[in-house]
Amino acid sequence: MEIERINDNTVKFYLSYIDIEERGFTREEVWYNRDKSEELFWEMMDEINDETEFEIEGPLWIQVHAMNNGIEVTVTRAQVSDDDNADAHFGMDDPRKHYEPDPSMFTNPEQLMNELNDEPVVWTSDMFVFEEFENLIPLSKKIPPYSVKSSLYSFENKFYMHVIYDEAEMDDEDKSDFCSIISEYGSLSQVTIHRLEEYGKIIMESDVLETVHKYFGE
Known part of the structure; x- marks a missing residue:
């Protein structure tokens, strides 16, 4: 919370x-x-x-x-x-x-x-916040590959990872599992991607966890 x-x-x-x-x-x-x-x-x-x-x-x-x-x-x-x-x-x-x-x-x-109207509500994206960049390192080692697009921003001394889910590959159960793993190291945030794009600083434009693991996880 x-x-x-x-x-x-x-x-x-x-x-x-x-x-x-x-x-x-x-x-x-x-x-x-x-x-x-x-x-x-x-x-x-x-x-x-x-x-x-x-x-x-x-x-x-x-x-x-x-x-x-x-x-x-x-x-x-x-x-x-x-x-x-x-x-x-x-x-x-x-x-x-x-x-x-x-x-x-x-x-x-x-x-x-x-x-x-019997129309399903689509859960398409999430925003996660991390108190320290270092929190992403053990996460990048632990989390299995998921079909997501991700970007990383810094804003007000915190790090925000925006995730967009591949709806063709991930159902709600997959998304819940993904969120559960990330919640061990960060938390969901209400900060919008639009606010980050306007006021934050882009750190990684794509493949956040893969990039973190490549450069910091060895």
Whole structure:
């Protein structure tokens, strides 16, 4: 999970589907089961509070974006004036009870529409972030060959590997296996390729892991 403190009242976190599954939830539960999505949300807020001291006070505004490989959640503490009182509005003193998301808050509307039309949702690419370039070296030795196109960028003192899957060669199970191996050394990121192309520095234009292994893995 990646956490970004936007300001005193707002925090954003990104949770990949691998992170979700490691916490004992499934995509379907998070999308369609209100109790499960709420349980996951409060687990994340407890973790965020431990790491950033973002305390839950009063009602929360929650914005969720579903992405190919995870969910991005922005949480803002609603501002209550001195003349106002959150408890008076909500009739309770437990801030967790102020949480009233839509039952489908984690639903990707586009994905639901595709499912209703019996059109499969295509998982075409992923972005991975590595804290150190050295993390790529043992990965390059361990990972078997997969049918992917890859490029490597540096941005804000981290390294980002963009991967495009060969849909003719890799199914979702192959992609999940690929992500699981990489997650031992890096993690999924919500940074887009467009942002990296504009603000990052290209390190390798293609065949990232093969190139790393060739020059650093011997």
